[in-house]
Amino acid sequence: MQRIYFLKGLDCPHCSAKIENDAGKIDGISLSRVNLMEQTLTLDSDKFLNSIDDEVEKIVHKYEPDVEVSIYDSSAHSHSHGAHTHGEESRSEDEEDLKPRIIRIAIGAVIYGAAVVSSKFINNIYFEIISLAAAFLILGGDVLLRAVKNILRGQVFDENFLMSVSSIGAFCIGSYTEAVAVMLLYQLGELFQDMAVGKSRKSIASLMDIRPDSANVIRDGKVVTVSPEDVKIGETIIVKPGEKVPLDGFVIEGKTMLDTMALTGESVPRSANVGDEALSGCINETGVIKIEVTKSFSESTVSKILSLIQNASSKKAPSENFITKFARYYTPVVVILAALIAVIFPLTIGGGFVKWVRQAFVFLVISCPCALVISIPLSFFGGIGSAARNGILVKGSNYLEALSKLDTLVLDKTGTLTEGVFAVREVLPAKDFSENDVLFASAYAESYSNHPIAQSIKSHFGEKINESIISDYTEISGKGISVKINGSEILAGNMRLMDEFNIKCEKCDKAGTVIYVASDGKYIGCIVISDKIKKDSASALENLRKMGVDNIIMLTGDNEKTASSVAEKLKIKKYFASLLPQDKVAKFEEIVSGKKTNGTTAFVGDGINDAPTLARADIGIAMGALGSDAAIEAADVVLMTDEVSLIAKAVKTAKYTKRIVTQNIVMSLGIKLLFLILGIFGIATMWEAIFSDVGVMMLAVLNSMRVLKK
Structure with missing residues (x-):
């Protein structure tokens, strides 16, 4: 069973990780996932889950007291609108919720500034202390309150505790200005974080606009407007210019241009005529069309994509998991070290208790891990949104991080590196025969076949087939076709067919598939x-x-000559030809087992016959998988168009995101380590501590926001 909770107001990536971890420890819960983008907590269990509602609420309020917890019913009819509704709602609420915080921070900053300025002109310590205390309570009152509540719940060692102890301690030792500065900069950092999360959420949620709100279905000769969920397979819908295509199907009347940019990122509209497929989420630009529905809404392209987008942030990268665990053990350790500095150093090194208590508080401010726990998940969150805007759907930050380590790429040929559309490249007649003789015989021989090769021959022939002159049609498995045309026996197929009928001909060495033709x-x-x-x-x-x-x-089912030609043109040094679909999986296994590097291996396929190999790869990349259920299910990364350049763009985005994450880790840990050492030896003051904590946090958050601009 599954139960989903809507966590209204959840914006902190670090708190989300804590909630996810604690909720996963509830008895009977097999899986816990927090989706920061959707502000939801999803719990999986084998038993009835209603009894855990109170426990879930306690866990959420343990870390985020102001977050409202409500049931998000995935089984209700309205749930299909849920993601869209909640997304719109949360976006407007994000903006509204920031206003009172900005006002509070501004008031606190003004009082703080006035107190600092007045201390230069008014020699009144009491006025200064009262002003700074007022600013401190305005700016840090919520932090102090959360720290007290968390301590009462047994959650002692967190950032609220560190900020509260260090800033109150600063007050106690006379560092009034620094104490308020800690809270002011901390609140600014938190504000930047929430603004960054809101921007990331908007970036990803903007992709959700592809969801159609209604469908115009023809019933009993009348056009009825209903929810897309209420339309059945086989029914006919009408889509007018400017409307979104609500469900997948085939055009049965009319013609138009479809804007697929929201789905694929392609700026050029596609034409849609009778018989063409129309996918949900596209926008009808010009004419009125009728579509016969082929998939229910829950199985439609738009639903699959929405599901991918909504769940993309639920799979954490190793870097995120590491930082969550790191912070869990790191905070208690630094608190203990601070206590030792305050107690042991005065007795061993000397200098008095006041000096070392001051340094202990400086040490606590320096040690707060905010920069790491906020900026890293934020970077991955932004990276997923950036990729999605380019038509690349990454199913989780774990796959984005794996993509950044890619060193081996295995690609299917047909439909991936090539267009997957066969065409006649050359017609080579024998002596005393013309090109038309060869085309006529082969086109009539292939007249009953729907194979792409047969279609390419008939298309190149370009004339209407007169089926009345065709007789004795026989398909010879694995070799070709035998047929009589106007009484003449025509053979069309491979060299083995020619050998079977003792037809003398020279083997053609041209790259491609060769169809040999004989008459009588x-x-x-x-x-x-x-x-x-x-x-x-x-x-x-x-x-x-x-x-x-x-x-x-490169892997391909084509012959050696064709494979070699493509590989040479694309400068691919290694390829395997003449592979059946099942051979590709075995060959891929062989490639993986023979690897000597530690990087990841990706397989790119067109999503039709490649699902097993996509599932086996470290990273399965489905190319041009729009509308392919098998590809969307099996792949880890879904490229919405068949452009090979999207693979490079996906790797570039992943590497850029990983680079930002690495920068934040090195910057945060490096600066903190330096100032922690200075703090231990009594060199760093409270101002250096403020910079190493909230200053670095702000820098890390701003650095993370760069990902959103890619």
Whole structure:
């Protein structure tokens, strides 16, 4: 069973991790997930979950007293609107909730500034202390209150405790100005964090606008407006210009241009005529069209994408998990060290208790891990949003981090590196025969086949097939076709077919699929059919090499000659040809087992026959998987278009996000370590402590926000 809670007002990435961890420890809970973007807590269990509501609320309020907890019923009809509604609601509330905080911080800052300025002109210590105390309570009252509540709940060692003890201690030792400065800068840092989270949430939530609100369905000859969930498979819907396509289906009447930018990132609209597929989430730009629905709303493309977007932040990267665990043990350790500084150092080093108590408080301010616990999840959150805006759906920050370590890329050829559309490249007639003779015979021979190769021959022939002159059609498995046309026996197929009927002909060495054609036992020529390399394949692979993805391998079911030709054009040094779908999985296993590097391995496929290999890879990347259920389910990264350049863009985004995370870790730990050492030896003052804590936190948050601009 599953139960979802809506946590209204949840903005802190660190608190989210704590709530997720504690909720997962509730008896009977098998899985706990907090989605910061949606502000939800999802709990999985094998038993009835209503009895845990009070316990969940206590856990949430233990870390976030002001967050409102309510049931988010995933089984209700309204839930399908839930993500959209809550998303819009939370975005407006984010903006409204910030106003009183900004006003409070501004008032506290003005009083603080007035107290500091007046101390230069009014020699009245009592006025200064009262003014600074008032500013302190305005700025830090909520922090003090949370610290007290958490202590009463047994949650002692957290950032509220550290900020409260260190700032009150600063007051006690006469560092009034510094004590207020700690709270002022801390509140500014928290404000920046919430603004950054809100911006990230808006960035990702803007993608949710693809969700259609209604569908115009034809019932009993009338057009009825209903919810997309109420439309059944096989029903006909009408989509007018300017409306979103509400459900997946095929156009059965009319023609139009569809704006797919919200789904794929493509700026150029696609034409849609009778027989073409129309996917939910697209916007109808020009004409009125009728669509026969082929999928229920819950299985539609738009629902799959919404689900991916909503759950993207629930899978944590190793860096996030490490920092959460690090902070859990780090905070008690530094509190104990501060106590030892205050008690042991005066007895061993000397200098008096007042001096070392002051340094203990300085040490506490320095040690607060806010910069790490806030900026790292924020960076990944922004990275997922940045990727999504470019048509790259990453299922979790763990996959984004894995993508940043990519060093081996295995790609399927057809539909991934090539367009997957077969076309006649050359017609090579034998002596005494013309190109038209070869095309006529082969087109009529392939007239009953729907195979892409047959379709390409008929398309190139370009004339209407007169089926009345065709007789004795026989498909010879694995070899080709035998058919009579106007009484003449025509053979069309591979070299094995020619050998079986003792047709003498020379083997064609052209790259591609070769169809040999014979008439009445005599060879009349052959047709070379090949796929076309995508225009961005070469540049995309070159960009990947520049980013350190040196080991690029191609897998294909095509013959050696075709594979070699494509590999040569794309500068791929290693490839494997003539592979059946099941062979690809085995070959991929062989590649992974033979690796000598520690980087990750990704497989890129078109999402049709490649699902098993996608699932097996460290990172499965589904290329052009729009509308492919198998790809969306099996892949870890879904590229909404078939552009190879999106692979390079995904790796670039992942590496940039990881670089920001690494910068924040090095900057935060480096500065803190330096000032902790200075604090232990009594060199660092409260002002240095303030910079190393809230100053670094603000820098880390601002650095994290750079990801949103990529």
